[in-house]
Amino acid sequence: MIQQDTIVALATASGSGAIAVIRLSGNDAITIADNSFRSVTSNKSLIDQKTHTIHLGHIVDGEKVIDEVLVSIFKNPNSYTGENIVEVSCHGSSYIQQEIIQLFLRKGCRMADAGEFTLRAFLNGKLDLSQAEAVADLIASDNEASHQIAMQQMRGGFSSEIAKLREELMNFASLIELELDFSEEDVEFADRTQFKALIDRIVFVLKRLIDSFAVGNVIKNGIPVAIVGEPNVGKSTLLNALLNEERAIVSDIAGTTRDTIEDEISIGGIGFRFIDTAGIRETQDVVESIGIKKTFEKIEQAQVVIYLFDSESSITNLNLVKVEIEKIKNKYPQKPLKIIANKIDKLSDAQVALIKSEVANVHLISAKSNLGVDELTDALLNLINTGGLRNNQTIVTNSRHYDALLKAFEEIQKVKYGLDSGLSGDLMAIDIRQVLFHFGEITGEITTDDLLGNIFANFCIGK
């Protein structure tokens, strides 16, 4: 890994904003910025300025003034990457962003690769690998739960636990390997009782972390929910009603894009991805039966199914509704199914009673009048086991970590078995080394260029 060069990238979201931030990192970051900077307030060069200070001036290319900017200086090692960093806060037009980046490229910078700033932070020991990965998760987080988990991981909660276990295990490994050197004298440096206690603790922690992945995965990726229902039964109104419970305040803030509201919404801090499907009416029509096949495919992908019908228009034909519900139940007996009658405000009491008696486990709502929506929210959350999240436990969301934990778990079982059956130290040492290896993969003590390449390729440029 060459880290001698100075990298540059746009650090803020692409597109036009009031301001944009361009970030340089590397040995020459301050020198390169200084060459193209004319301060308004000071005669000193940027190189002579203190770390963590901000300077008003112009970015110039020869005689041409590109922009009036604020330049922030961070000096090695007190920066995100641990290198010299300069952040140029310029006016947010795409044209100006490009002009400044191109200027710095001409002056000796190189375009940063995806995640290269964070990679450098890792290589310079500012973050361990799982913390670095949490940075990407944090930027991608779009609800309270995923944000909370990423934040916890970035602050080291999860990897420090692994690092501690790794260190303790490493001590035992050394002692056991020492025994090998004195094998003819038959001594035991490693206290087998203490060793067994440590292994039990490791098994316990690993089991907990591995189990947490199911919840973690749901939190990170959202819960896919298929809504089965004809057009006009009120799917959009329902989504808006669910949404309003949570996000009313958000809509006041400019820049909040509402494009995807119908697709993914956050309920109680958990992301739900709603998949719209057509109904599954009995039909002879070929085209329509293709539609039904698609509906079933979408149900297949979902973790929860909502069957939504318009109680007003269905009241005279509840048998049709029941047939459809049976069809879903028969095909997917394992999937949690929520049956919802919408528009109940349009019904008489007698009609409501009829629906209740005819359709088992029906949940009555009026999305428009916000009747029964709170109860539905609770019901959806109850379908998901989020116990771990609520109890503030460490939750694993990263499948790379999950894989490493599974492998470590497998190997630690071998060690446990070896210890119980009095296996010789040299054989046990091999299994212990494997556990240490998989622990090291998580925290980044053990990495390969390929692994790092894979991890950081998923980052955005500029981070």
Added chain:
Amino acid sequence: MIQQDTIVALATASGSGAIAVIRLSGNDAITIADNSFRSVTSNKSLIDQKTHTIHLGHIVDGEKVIDEVLVSIFKNPNSYTGENIVEVSCHGSSYIQQEIIQLFLRKGCRMADAGEFTLRAFLNGKLDLSQAEAVADLIASDNEASHQIAMQQMRGGFSSEIAKLREELMNFASLIELELDFSEEDVEFADRTQFKALIDRIVFVLKRLIDSFAVGNVIKNGIPVAIVGEPNVGKSTLLNALLNEERAIVSDIAGTTRDTIEDEISIGGIGFRFIDTAGIRETQDVVESIGIKKTFEKIEQAQVVIYLFDSESSITNLNLVKVEIEKIKNKYPQKPLKIIANKIDKLSDAQVALIKSEVANVHLISAKSNLGVDELTDALLNLINTGGLRNNQTIVTNSRHYDALLKAFEEIQKVKYGLDSGLSGDLMAIDIRQVLFHFGEITGEITTDDLLGNIFANFCIGK
């Protein structure tokens, strides 16, 4: 105008990026930020930190950590708005942006209106009105020319000239009004020769600025160019060829959106908006003749017309090409028309000669092999009179300024006429006040809430 409250907004482009910047401005900006900030490196409160310094820490809501951030402090009056400013540089997820903004709203900030930071800068005397307007132009600038003009205007080039003339004129106005007080004594405090010289200078400057608006408008809004041509004659290839001349380096930078490349491209720093049209073949078909009508409508809107044909497929029927060209010429004799034969690399020398002799003023290119594209670029630029831009003169691009300049010009003519015809001081004074009023409108000495509201409503939030 109430300026006592503290405003908050996202300052960077909306959407997900590596980092995002949230900006607070107002008396309590630092106090509010400090209440939700836990420093990692210092025990001092943000209030006790120096201006223009940066601090690493966490944004917290009670016990909950929202993000690890960098906080920049700017103290009144040394800030963009002239008030206390805090910039919070957080991880760039939309979720985190919203959480932090909502936290500050709960802690006593108010969402900033569009352009409110710049409005405050204007009200606090950090910028004059035309400079403030230039900030919006700068953010909107998407090519070299519009950027250069906005930059020049923001640095005060244009309004300082007006302000100076206004001041000189104001001196004369005072003297002339003083004469009124002594009107019975028939004195002349204002030297009429000097006054005439000033008026001539004002007329000269106004004329130059008013004339520059034609160019300014073109630069700001781009030059509409209609390309008339059948499908597959190579319109896209031509646009790409023109584009590659200018922007090859840009395409290497992530975040450069290429969505609109086929619509608007920058040539020699000037924006050209290409409007794609169908051909105008002779036809009996009703649907197709509607197409021809549309083509003519688009030509109507354009400032330049390019007629592009495929020389290979047209070589056997050049008469058709000539008929079409005649049609355009007859209908729009005033519009600059550029006739271009594409794909000449597919022709024999004899065929090239035939086209040259048959089609007058034809420009031969091969967009694919980049033949003749440079010459076309030069030809397009020559069609536009950009003399003013090249000579680094002040150029007016803002139609509000243009209107004020026109009105000032009208009034100064009256003053000039009054002076020449020996009009009495009291009548002249009225006209002079009108000129001063229109000058003041440009620089912002004279404003109304409505005017300010209109101007800043066009800004983005966060600026």
